[in-house]
Amino acid sequence: MNERWTRKDLLGLRELSIDEINFILETADAFKQVGAREIKKVPALRGKTLVNFFVEPSTRTRTSFELAAFRLSADVINITASGSSLTKGETLKDTAKNLEALHADILVLRHSSAGAPQFLAERLKSSVINAGDGAHEHPTQGLLDAYTIREKRGKIDNLHVVIIGDILFSRVARSNIFCLTKLGARVTLVGPSTLVPRDFEKLGVTVSHKIDNVLPDADVVNLLRIQHERQRKEYFPGTGEYTRLFGLTKARAKMLKPDCLVMHPGPINRGVEIDSEVADGSRSVILDQVTNGLAVRMAVLYLCGGIAT
Amino acid sequence: MDAAAITKALRRIAHEIIERNPDIRSVILAGIPSRGVEIARRIADFVRQIDKIDIDTGVIDVAMHRDDVGTRRELPVVRESNLPLPLEGRTVIIVDDVLFTGRTVRAAMDAIGSFGRPARIQLAALIDRGHRELPIRADYVGKNLPTALEQDVQVRLEQIDGEEGVWIK
Numbered sequence: 001m002n003e004r005w006t007r008k009d010l011l012g013l014r015e016l017s018i019d020e021i022n023f024i025l026e027t028a029d030a031f032k033q034v035g036a037r038e039i040k041k042v043p044a045l046r047g048k049t050l051v052n053f054f055v056e057p058s059t060r061t062r063t064s065f066e067l068a069a070f071r072l073s074a075d076v077i078n079i080t081a082s083g084s085s086l087t088k089g090e091t092l093k094d095t096a097k098n099l100e101a102l103h104a105d106i107l108v109l110r111h112s113s114a115g116a117p118q119f120l121a122e123r124l125k126s127s128v129i130n131a132g133d134g135a136h137e138h139p140t141q142g143l144l145d146a147y148t149i150r151e152k153r154g155k156i157d158n159l160h161v162v163i164i165g166d167i168l169f170s171r172v173a174r175s176n177i178f179c180l181t182k183l184g185a186r187v188t189l190v191g192p193s194t195l196v197p198r199d200f201e202k203l204g205v206t207v208s209h210k211i212d213n214v215l216p217d218a219d220v221v222n223l224l225r226i227q228h229e230r231q232r233k234e235y236f237p238g239t240g241e242y243t244r245l246f247g248l249t250k251a252r253a254k255m256l257k258p259d260c261l262v263m264h265p266g267p268i269n270r271g272v273e274i275d276s277e278v279a280d281g282s283r284s285v286i287l288d289q290v291t292n293g294l295a296v297r298m299a300v301l302y303l304c305g306g307i308a309t
Numbered sequence: 310m311d312a313a314a315i316t317k318a319l320r321r322i323a324h325e326i327i328e329r330n331p332d333i334r335s336v337i338l339a340g341i342p343s344r345g346v347e348i349a350r351r352i353a354d355f356v357r358q359i360d361k362i363d364i365d366t367g368v369i370d371v372a373m374h375r376d377d378v379g380t381r382r383e384l385p386v387v388r389e390s391n392l393p394l395p396l397e398g399r400t401v402i403i404v405d406d407v408l409f410t411g412r413t414v415r416a417a418m419d420a421i422g423s424f425g426r427p428a429r430i431q432l433a434a435l436i437d438r439g440h441r442e443l444p445i446r447a448d449y450v451g452k453n454l455p456t457a458l459e460q461d462v463q464v465r466l467e468q469i470d471g472e473e474g475v476w477i478k
Contacts, residue, residue, distance in 0.1 A: 004383040023386060030370060030387040039423040044373040072373075105379075302387070306378040 005303045009121040009128045012137035013178040021179060024299050025147050031302065032295035034071060044302050045074040048105040053096075054131070055081040055111045060266060060290070061131050061140075065108045068297035074106070074305070096120050106305040109133070127304040135169050140300055141265055142175025144293040146183060148285055149220055151292065152261055157184035162214050164190045164246055165224030165273055167200060168235070172224055172265050177203050188214050191246055194235040211246050215255040222263040223248055223273045239272055246273070253278045261285050310452060310475035312467070315435065318451030319348065322433055323355030325449050330400055333362055335428070337401045339369040341417055342388045344406040347466050348435055352404065367392035369403065371416035396425035402448075406464040408434035411445035436475060438462050 005023055013021065034042055050069045054062050062078065069076045079099075092111075099107060106127045109117045114134035121128035132138040150156050161180050167173045167189050177200075180187050187205040189196050198207050208214050215221070226242065237245065248262065253275070256262075262274075262283045270276045279286060310318075330336050338353055340346030349366050356364050372387040392401070403417045418430055433449035438456045454477070456462060461478045 004385065006383045027387050030373070030389045033389045033391070034373070034423075037423045038425050042373040042423065043419070044375075044378050046378075048379065299387075302373065302378075303384055306381075306384055308380050308382050 006307065008304055008307050008309050009117070010139050010300050010304055011118050011121060011128065011130045013139045013142045013175050013182075014137065016182075018182050021143070021146070021182060024143055024296070024303065025150060027299035027303060028143075028147055028292070028295045031298035032292065034298070035291070035295065041071050041073060043073045045069070045072040045305050048074045048305055049103060050074045050076050050106040050108065050301070050305070051099050051104040052076060052078045052108050053099070053110070054079070055109070055116075056132070057081075058110050058132070061110065064290075064293045065129075065131060065297050065301070068294055068301055069106075071294075071298055072301055072305075074301070092116060092120070093123060096124055100124050100126055106301060125309050127307070127309070129300060129304060132171055134171065135174070136171050137175045137178075138171040139175050140293065140297050141172045142179040143300070144289055144296040145176055145222060145263060145265070146179045147292045147296050148263065148289050149180075149185075149261065152285055152288070153219065153259075156180065158186070159219040160186045160188065160217055161220040161222060162188045162190060162218040163222045163224065164211065164248070165195070166226055167191055167196045167224070169195070169227055170224050176222060177205055181205065188218075190214055192235075192237055192242070211252065212255065215252060216257070218256060218260050220261045220263060221248065221256065222265075225265065225267065226269060226273055243272055248274045248278050250275045250277045253281065253283070256283065263289060265289070310436075312473035315451070315473060315475070318435065319351050320355045322449045322451060323352050323359060326352065326402065326433070327356060327360055329431075329448070332400075333360060333364060335399050337365045337367055337393060337396075337399050337427075338404050338433075339367045339392060339401050339417070339421065341403065341405045341413060342368060342370055343469055344464055344466055345404045347468050348406060348433075349404040352433070365393045369417050369420050371413055371420055374416040374419045376412065376416070390420060390424075392421070392424050394424060396421070396427040399427045400429050400431060401427045402431045402433050404433045406435050406466075407462050408432070408437045408447050408450075409440055409462075411441045411443035414445050415443055435464060436462060
C-alpha cells in the first residue's frame with residue numbers, strides 16, 4: 001500500500017485510488033480509538049479553523065463534522081444557507097473568498113449543485129471537503145459505510161452488497177458504488193425502474209427490480225432514505241406501494257442470511273423503507289455507522305487539513 | 310552495530326528496568342511504531358527470561374500529537390494506539406529505536422496523558438544520537454552514537470526490515 005497522503009481536498013470517491021481509500025480507512029482505525037480515551041481530544045489540528053458551510057440543510061452530517069473537528073482541536077464556525085449572504089445575492093465564489101480572507105483552513109461544503117465543492121477547491125487554497133453535492137457524491141458517507149462493513153465482516157472483497165431505494169437521486173448510492181466496487185465488492189442496486197435505471201450497470205454493478213430475488217444472497221443490505229423533498233410524482237409509486245414492493249419489512253427480513261448487515265445512512269423513515277423491528281434488530285448496524293462516521297470524518301479532516309498547502 | 314550487539318544492549322536494558330523498578334509488575338512498555346513496538350516486545354521477552362514475569366506492553370502512536378501538522382506535503386499513516394488501562398499508578402516506559410530531537414518523545418508523553426495519569430513515565434531508546442531540541446533525556450540507552458546533524462541513523466530489525474543492524478549514512 002502507498003504509505004503517504006498528498007491531497008488537500010476530498011471531493012468524491014470516484015477519483016480516489018484503492019490505496020487512498022484504504023489509507024483513509026486505516027487512519028480512521030487510529031482515530032476511532034481516540035473515542036475510547038479518557039481525554040477524547042488530540043491536538044492534531046490545533047490552531048486551524050474549519051468552516052461548516054451547509055447551503056442545504058443537514059443536522060447529522062454537520063454535527064458529525066463539527067464533533068470530529070472539536071476532537072482534533074480545530075475551531076469551528078457553522079454557516080447555513082438561510083443565515084448567509086447567499087440569500088442576499090452574493091455568489092458562492094464571493095462567499096468562499098470572504099471565508100478565506102478570514103483564514104479558514106478547511107471548508108466543509110454541503111450544496112444542492114453537483115460540482116460546487118470542485119469549483120471552490122480549484123479556486124481556494126483552503127482544503128475543501130465535500131459533505132454532499134446535489135446527486136453527485138457524498139464521499140464521507142461512502143467511506144463510513146465501507147468502514148462499517150470492513151469492521152463488522154473483516155473484509156469487503158467478494159461480499160455482495162445490495163443497495164435499495166432511490167438510486168437515481170442519491171449521492172450516497174454513487175459514493176457507495178465507487179468505493180465498494182473498487183474494494184472488490186459485488187454490488188446490486190434494487191428499486192423501481194424509474195429510480196434505478198439500467199444505465200447504472202455501466203458503473204460495474206447489477207440492477208434488479210425484484211427485491212425478493214436478491215435478498216437471500218445479500219451479505220449487506222444498505223437502505224437509502226426515500227428523499228421526499230426530491231421526489232416528483234412521475235418517478236415515485238407512492239409510499240404504500242413502495243413499502244409493499246421494496247420496503248425491508250419484518251417478513252422480508254426473514255429471507256436474509258443470519259450474518260447479513262442492515263445499514264441505513266439515516267434519517268430513517270420507519271415503516272416506509274424499513275420496519276422498526278428490522279431497524280432495531282440484531283442485524284442492524286445503523287448506530288455503528290453514526291459512531292464510525294465520526295472516526296472517518298476525523299481521518300479525512302486530519303489528512304486533508306494536515307497537509308501543507 | 311550488528312545483531313549480536315543489539316541483542317546484548319536490549320538484554321542490558323531489561324536488567325536495568327528490573328533494577329530501577331522494584332515494582333516491575335506496574336511497568337508498561339509502550340512502543341512507538343513501528344520499530345519501537347518490536348523493541349518493546351523484545352525487552353519484554355528478556356524481562357520474562359530474567360525474572361519469570363510477563364510485563365504489559367502497548368503501542369503509542371504519536372502522529373496525531375505531533376507539532377508539525379500543516380507543514381508537510383505528505384502525511385504518513387497513523388497507527389492505532391493501544392495501552393492497558395487504567396494508567397493510574399503504573400510506570401509507562403516509552404520505547405523507541407532512535408532518540409534524536411526529542412520531539413517524538415514529547416508527542417508520546419502528550420498522547421499518554423490523553424489515556425490517563427500514570428505514576429511516572431520513563432524513556433528507553435536503542436540509540437541516542439544527540440541533537441536534542443527539547444529538555445528530554447533517556448533513562449535507558451542501548452548505545453550512545455555521536456552523529457553529525459546531517460547524518461541519517463537507520464535501525465533495521467529482522468521482523469520489520471528483513472535484516473538486523475544499525476547504520477549511519
